[in-house]
Amino acid sequence: MNQTTNPTSITADPALPVIRIEREFDAPVHNLFRAHTEADLVKQWLGPRRLRMTIDRFDAVTGGGYRYAHHDENGTYSFYGSFHEVRPDERIVQTFTWEGMPDGVCLETLTFEDLGDGRTRLVGTSTFESVDARDGAMASGMEVGINEGYEQLDELMGRL
């Protein structure tokens, strides 16, 4: 487990409705891939610390789908999507919708880059349907969930 936390870069493309998220992990590719595709591992790290996660379905294979929820004292926030492609230890392409905005949808691509010495770079891109939708997501406080989630992912890597 890290003593210091690796920084997370979250950037908005100036011309496209895209958010790019980049983060290095002191953990091997295969363990990070497992943490993104095995439901019992996913629910140990995804999202902000204060939310409890439950998973209805997590079929992380090409042509599969998922649905999960985060819970706090105020209610439940549900999300669902489909897995376009799950390429082991390399790449995951999936869709993403928050059920509170059922006509909104993102296309998300995550790549796993082996840096050697048991280290890995994750690069995620989220493509929205419009620049307004992307800017709304950027303004929603998403970075809290991403940063805390990735800190919890560091902790999970220390346990695998």
Add this chain to the structure above:
Amino acid sequence: MNQTTNPTSITADPALPVIRIEREFDAPVHNLFRAHTEADLVKQWLGPRRLRMTIDRFDAVTGGGYRYAHHDENGTYSFYGSFHEVRPDERIVQTFTWEGMPDGVCLETLTFEDLGDGRTRLVGTSTFESVDARDGAMASGMEVGINEGYEQLDELMGRL
């Protein structure tokens, strides 16, 4: 069946990596929805006339997936994706990849708008990962497949 063919509008968004396709059909919403979700109907119309279509999987439900191929005398062109959402008679959101370009992916949204009198407007948007990828698709001759496919869909509507 139509005596005259309804026009298809295919436009590229000037600012976003999006293609928008709009077409009216002299057929009711539910029949058009069936033609997009039932494999034995899909293969009667999708794509250019000269290609034969085979379907490996077509599980048109939210969180399902598909894979199909078009064949001609020169070879086979395979495509796959996942169904993010299938909302009966209203909306289909899916991903799309041509296996010849395995790292390319589109997010496609299709809406079914009831115009009354047994007529329907289909509006499709395809969002690409970059404007270059979108422009490449526009330059590929895709309009032949779309126009001939929609003519075959008119013909199928006449048989339902």
